[in-house]
Structures are given as structure tokens and as C-alpha cells.
Amino acid sequence: KQDIIDAITRPYEAKPWHQYRQLFVTPTRIDGGVQFWNTHRDLLSQAEARYGVPAEIIVAIIGVETQYGRNFGRYRVLDALATLGFAYPPRSRFFLGELEHFMRLAQEEKIDPRQTLGSYAGAMGMGQFIPSSYRAYAVDFDADGQRNLWQPADAIGSVANYFARHGWTKGAPVAYPAEATTPESQALGNQKRETPHTVGVLRQAGVRSSAQVPAAQPANLLMLDQQDGPEYWLALPNFYVITRYNHSVLYAMAVFQLSQEIRHADQAGP
Numbered sequence: 001k002q003d004i005i006d007a008i009t010r011p012y013e014a015k016p017w018h019q020y021r022q023l024f025v026t027p028t029r030i031d032g033g034v035q036f037w038n039t040h041r042d043l044l045s046q047a048e049a050r051y052g053v054p055a056e057i058i059v060a061i062i063g064v065e066t067q068y069g070r071n072f073g074r075y076r077v078l079d080a081l082a083t084l085g086f087a088y089p090p091r092s093r094f095f096l097g098e099l100e101h102f103m104r105l106a107q108e109e110k111i112d113p114r115q116t117l118g119s120y121a122g123a124m125g126m127g128q129f130i131p132s133s134y135r136a137y138a139v140d141f142d143a144d145g146q147r148n149l150w151q152p153a154d155a156i157g158s159v160a161n162y163f164a165r166h167g168w169t170k171g172a173p174v175a176y177p178a179e180a181t182t183p184e185s186q187a188l189g190n191q192k193r194e195t196p197h198t199v200g201v202l203r204q205a206g207v208r209s210s211a212q213v214p215a216a217q218p219a220n221l222l223m224l225d226q227q228d229g230p231e232y233w234l235a236l237p238n239f240y241v242i243t244r245y246n247h248s249v250l251y252a253m254a255v256f257q258l259s260q261e262i263r264h265a266d267q268a269g270p
Contacts, residue, residue, distance in 0.1 A: 004075060004083045007120035017224035017231070017250055024064050024254040025261060033059045033262035036068045043156050047141070051160035052170030056266075058159045060259035061245065065128040072126070072150065073119040077102060081122040081131075098122055101131035108135070109147055125149025127159045137162040166244040167237070174256050175239045176213065178232040180221065182206030189223030189232055193243040193252075196220060199234065209234050222249060 015023075037044060037059050044055035062068055081102055084095035102122065106113040118124040122131065129138060129149055138147040141157025148154050180186040185206035188197070200215030207221055213234065220240075222233040233253070242252035 001075075001079055001083045004080050004120045005088055008084065008088065015250075017253070018226050020250045021254060021257070025258050029063045029067065029258060030261045030265050032068050032070075033063045033258065034265050036062065037262065037266055040152050040156060043141070043153050047156050047160040050157075051164040051168075053160040053163045053168050054259070054263075056259040056263040057163070057242075057255070058156055059262055060255045061159050062126050062155060063258060063262070064251070064255055065123075066126050069126045069150075069152070069155075073117055073123065073128075075118060075120050075122075076114070077116045077118040077122045077124060077131075078113050080118065080120055084121065095122070098131050101135055105131050105135050125158075126152065126155035127162075129158065129162075133162065137165055162245065163241055166241050168241045169238055172238050173211070173213075173236055174242070175222070175236060175253070176209050176211035176234045178202075178207050178209040178221065178234045180206065180223075180230075180232045181208055185221070186230075188221045189230060190221065191223060191249050192220060193240055193247060193249055194220060195235065195237055195240055202234070207232070207234070222253070224250075224253065 037055060044058060047053065047058060048055050066072055081095050081099040085092055085099050088095065103113060105111065116124065119128055123129060124134060126149060134149065138149055138154065138158040139161045140147045140154060142151070142153035147158070149158060180189055182205065185202065188202065188205055188207070195218040197219055198215060199213045199217045199219045202219055202221055203215065211234065218237055220235040222235040224231045224233065239252055239256065242255055243249060246252070
């Protein structure tokens with residue numbers, strides 16, 4: 001199916017940050033996040049207690065992925081994975097593997113593989129898990145005997161479990177605004193996922209932040225494109241964990257900033 005090939009060759013992440021942010025950190029998604037949190041507050045509290053992942057991060061993931069379950073995707077997962085497996089050579093091996101996982105998943109979870117809809121890349125449910133991730137990290141959070149990621153309870157628990165299994169540190173920060181005050185520090189700015197430096201090394205190079213972060217803390221100096229020039233952030237290990245869900249640093253920053261806006265709006269009340 002050509003529309004699937006077309007979709008995978010024009011990802012959102014090709015946009016600069018100031019355009020990308022406008023797609024996801026919006027009043028509609030912030031308000032929707034507060035509503036989702038209010039509706040599922042007990043489930044989110046249970047997931048946070050069990051897995052150590054903040055409720056607002058779980059909510060923001062589901063908000064970015066499917067607008068809180070409003071948009072699960074319009075492609076048959078079987079078509080998406082078969083098309084990309086057989087007709088998209090750059091990643092055919094990966095998607096053929098996902099096709100095999102999907103058929104196993106359908107058997108394990110009693111899903112009809114001919115009816116299941118998802119994204120152009122075969123991702124499913126409120127958190128858009130690809131089949132291998134579904135099999136590995138989905139949890140039956142409501143204990144009804146099925147891992148159903150189209151239902152809020154299992155989706156919430158599964159996103160939290162995914163983050164916990166990929167190294168989320170409970171209570172640790174994600175990122176802080178920073179300034180690069182010297183040419184040396186500006187040269188360290190990048191859009192990589194990893195945290196190759198320490199805060200101390202970045203400070204010595206001229207990176208400044210009002211946040212009180214230990215010098216030994218692993219960090220990266222993230223540089224994002226704003227219309228009036230670069231914007232810098234101290235990205236910490238939990239930021240890297242968000243990129244384990246989606247490798248794009250723009251995606252991770254959108255999730256983080258949306259989570260903060262949702263938390264502030266929730267605390268502010270009506």
C-alpha cells in the first residue's frame with residue numbers, strides 16, 4: 001500500500017523544534033491531559049506507586065501518541081507490517097520481525113489480526129506499542145486476563161512498565177533550561193539522545209543553569225532550533241529514557257514539556 005510507504009518517509013521529526021512543538025504542546029492536548037488525569041486519577045496513582053513513573057509523564061505519552069485514545073490509527077496493522085516488511089527495503093528485516101510478533105500477539109491476546117487498526121508503522125493502542133514491545137512490556141493492569149492496550153487501565157500500566165524497564169529513575173528530574181555562554185559550550189550543543197558528559201564538565205565549558213544539579217550527574221547539552229536562535233537544555237538520564245520510547249529528542253522534549261504543562265494546569269484547578 002503506497003500510502004503506508006509515503007507516510008513512513010515523511011516523519012514529523014524532520015521539522016525544526018519550533019514547528020514540531022506546536023503540533024503537540026497545544027491547549028487542546030493540555031486540557032485533554034487534565035481531563036484524562038481526572039478521569040483515571042486512581043489508575044495513574046497506582047501506576048506511579050508501582051513503577052515510579054510520574055502520572056504526568058504517562059498522561060503526556062498517551063496524549064502525544066493518540067490524543068488520549070481519540071486516534072488509534074487508521075491502517076490495518078497487518079497491511080502496515082506486511083507492506084513495510086516486503087516493500088520497504090531500508091527496514092524490511094525489522095518489519096518482517098514485527099509481523100511475526102504481531103501474529104504471535106494475536107494468538108496470545110485473542111486479537112483478530114484482520115480487524116486490528118493502528119499506525120502506518122503497525123503501532124497499536126493508546127500508547128502505540130509496536131508488536132514486539134506489546135509482547136515484552138504490556139501488562140494486565142486491571143487483572144482481567146488480557147493485556148488490552150486499547151483500554152485505559154492496561155495502557156496506563158504498560159506505559160509505566162515500559163519506562164521502568166528502560167531505566168526510569170524514580171523522583172529524578174528530566175531536563176532543565178540552560179544557557180551556553182561561551183563558544184566552547186555552544187560547540188557542545190547537539191541533538192543526541194545520550195548523556196555523554198557530566199554537569200561539572202558542562203559547567204566548566206560555560207554552560208549555566210539555575211537548577212541545583214550535582215556536578216557528577218551525567219548530562220547532555222541539548223540544542224533545539226527556535227525561530228530566534230538555539231535554545232539549550234540540560235538533558236539528564238530520565239530524558240534519555242523517554243527517547244527509549246521514541247528515539248527522537250524532539251519527541252522526548254515534546255512529551256516532557258506537555259507533561260509539565262498538564263501538571264501545572266492540573267494543580268491550578270478549574
